[in-house]
Amino acid sequence: xxxxxxxxxxxxxxxxxxxxxxxxxxxxxxxxxxxxxxxxxxxxxxxxxxxxxxxxxxxxxxxxxxxxxxxxxxxxxxxxxxxxxxxxxxxxxxxxxxxxxxxxxxxxxxxxxxxxxxxxxxxxxxxxxxxxxxxxxxxxxxxxxxxxxxxxxxxxxxxxxxxxxxxxxxxxxxxxxxxxxxxxxxxxxxxxxxxxxxxxxxxxxxxxxxxxxxxxxxxxxxxxxxxxxxxxxxxxxxxxxxxxxxxxxxxxxxxxxxxxxxxxxxxxxxxxxxxxxxxxxxxxxxxxxxxxxxxxxxxxxxxxxxxxxxxxx
Numbered sequence: 254x255x256x257x258x259x260x261x262x263x264x265x266x267x268x269x270x271x272x273x274x275x276x277x278x279x280x281x282x283x284x285x286x287x288x289x290x291x292x293x294x295x296x297x298x299x300x301x302x303x304x305x306x307x308x309x310x311x312x313x314x315x316x317x318x319x320x321x322x323x324x325x326x327x328x329x330x331x332x333x334x335x336x337x338x339x340x341x342x343x344x345x346x347x348x349x350x351x352x353x354x355x356x357x358x359x360x361x362x363x364x365x366x367x368x369x370x371x372x373x374x375x376x377x378x379x380x381x382x383x384x385x386x387x388x389x390x391x392x393x394x395x396x397x398x399x400x401x402x403x404x405x406x407x408x409x410x411x412x413x414x415x416x417x418x419x420x421x422x423x424x425x426x427x428x429x430x431x432x433x434x435x436x437x438x439x440x441x442x443x444x445x446x447x448x449x450x451x452x453x454x455x456x457x458x459x460x461x462x463x464x465x466x467x468x469x470x471x472x473x474x475x476x477x478x479x480x481x482x483x484x485x486x487x488x489x490x491x492x493x494x495x496x497x498x499x500x501x502x503x504x505x506x507x508x509x510x511x512x513x514x515x516x517x518x519x520x521x522x523x524x525x526x527x528x529x530x531x532x533x534x535x536x537x538x539x540x541x542x543x544x545x546x547x548x549x550x551x552x553x554x555x556x557x558x559x560x561x562x563x564x565x566x
Contacts, residue, residue, distance in 0.1 A: 283321065287328040291336055298337030298564035300360075306347050307516050314522035318350045325357075337564060341386060346513045348381040358384055360418070361511075366390040368404055368503040375413045377508050384416040384451075390503065392419055392448055393430070393484055397497035400432040400484040407448050419444055420454035422461065432482045438464055439482060446470075447481030 281289075283301075290299045301321060309315040325338065340351050341360040348359045361382040368391070378385065392407055393400050407417045422428075426435035433440040437457065441464050444450050455461050469479050488496060 283324040284328050287324065291328070296336070296564065298339060300339040300341060300562040300564050302341045302362075302562070303347050304342060304344065306342075306344060310519045311517040312520075314520050316519045318347065318516070319519075322351075339384075339564065344513060345378075345381055345511055346516045350516065352381045358416075360384040360386055360416075362386040363388070363391065363506060365506075365510075366394070366503045367406060367506045368394060370406055370409055370506040371508070372409075372413075374506050374508050374511055375410060375415070377511050379413060379415075383414070384418065385410055386418045386420055386454065389419055389422070389444070392444060392450070394503060395430050396488075396500050398430050399488050399497060400430050400482070400486070401488065403448070403484045407450055411449070411451075416451040418452040418454055419450050422453050422455040422457070424457045424460055432484070432487050438467075442479060443481040446475070446479070 287299060290296045303317060303321065306317045309317050321340075337358060338356065339358045339360055340348065341362050342348055343362040343364040345361065348361060351357055351359055359382040361378050361384070363385060366388050387406060387410075391404060393403055395401060407419075410417050422437065422441060424437045429435060429437070429440050433443065437460050441453060441461060444453065445464075453461055467479075469476055
């Protein structure tokens with residue numbers, strides 16, 4: 254029986270300050286977070302999510318990738334094996350920056366609901382990632398909160414050796430299709446035991462942890478209450494006049510959705526100063542002897558850029 258990995262989004266933090274500035278205790282740097290995870294016996298690894306790297310490099314002059322690689326190197330994670338390091342992004346250009354390192358599990362995030370994926374697209378993803386994150390609707394498409402069918406997306410990726418993680422699982426009954434009877438355990442069990450996903454991403458890690466401790470998972474013959482929910486089961490019991498209207502099918506993930514140009518070079522921005530009248534003006538930049546202006550760029554990473562999450566046992 255496959256058991257899910259558990260991610261806790263509430264353990265997220267952001268690099269949101271100048272790493273050269275004095276630590277005022279309000280923000281945790283990535284290096285501090287990696288040290289915390291390394292010393293925590295209940296943590297099996299760290300997941301680092303990087304988004305909007307191209308915008309930050311070109312428009313804000315922030316080298317997000319370099320900062321993350323530098324923090325991992327200084328923390329000794331380039332050579333460590335005890336703690337798993339996972340790097341996720343919905344941008345293939347970001348993951349391409351990490352593909353030469355074998356110390357990290359690179360995870361491509363499919364950030365849209367899909368009904369299928371072509372083999373050529375999977376081969377393209379395999380060039381820069383070994384795992385994927387897909388949405389729950391990409392596993393079980395829904396119509397007005399009812400399960401309609403199941404897709405082959407999970408099995409197709411796994412046939413090419415990918416680990417498939419699914420997001421995002423929550424306890425609130427409004428976040429679940431009616432077929433799961435407003436039971437978070439039924440929803441997780443259907444994805445794990447029926448669709449054989451490799452892990453779940455959840456806002457409620459305690460629920461997933463409790464599911465993992467369920468002794469029934471070790472039985473050869475699962476009891477009836479551990480049976481997965483059949484897609485379309487509730488729809489089959491409804492009168493025709495009560496059925497929800499048909500919805501357009503989700504798109505098929507293609508190579509054009511995955512292939513991206515390389516990240517643009519970092520365009521350094523001069524520091525700014527407050528003029529006192531409410532406007533911001535560029536700070537004066539010293540000119541060295543060679544006559545070329547020196548740009549002092551502060552490595553402050555935006556809250557939308559880097560998130561790190563504890564990977565619980």
